[in-house]
Amino acid sequence: QVRLVESGGGLVQAGESLSLSCVAPGITFRFAPMGWHRQAPGKQRELVASITSSGTTNYVDAVKGRFTISRDNAKNTVYLQMDSLKPDDTAVYYCNDQLHDYWGKGILVTVSS
Numbered sequence: 001q002v003r004l005v006e007s008g009g010g011l012v013q014a015g016e017s018l019s020l021s022c023v024a025p026g027i028t029f030r031f032a033p034m035g036w037h038r039q040a041p042g043k044q045r046e047l048v049a050s051i052t053s054s055g056t057t058n059y060v061d062a063v064k065g066r067f068t069i070s071r072d073n074a075k076n077t078v079y080l081q082m083d084s085l086k087p088d089d090t091a092v093y094y095c096n097d098q099l100h101d102y103w104g105k106g107i108l109v110t111v112s113s
Contacts, residue, residue: 002025002027003104004023004102004103005104006093009109010109010110013112014113017081018085018109019081020080021077022036022077022078024102027102031053032098032100033050033051033099036093038089038091038109039106040090047060047096048062048080048093049063050098066082066083066085068081069081082109086111092107093108
C-alpha cells in the first residue's frame, strides 16, 4: 500500500500563511491528478484544491484567492500554499493521488483567532 507523506502543518494565527508539502514515493507521479482535502472536527472531509497532470487547478469557493496548489513532477511532490488563513481553515489536511486513490495519513493545521 503506497502511503503519501504530508509535512508542513502546525499552529498559526489568523492572517498568517502556511505551506504544506506531499511527497508521493514510488508511483508514476507525473500522470496522477492530485488533490488536497481537509476534515474539520465534526464535519465531512472536503476537497479544497486539485491539480491535473498538466497543471490545471481547481479550488473550492472557500479558499479561492487564498490557497495555491502546485506540483513538482521531478520531486514527486505537490504543494499547498495557504495565505490569509482563517480559524475556519482549522482541519486535518490530506494529500490524495486521485488516479490510484492513495492517501496520506493527514496533517493538522490549526488557525487561532
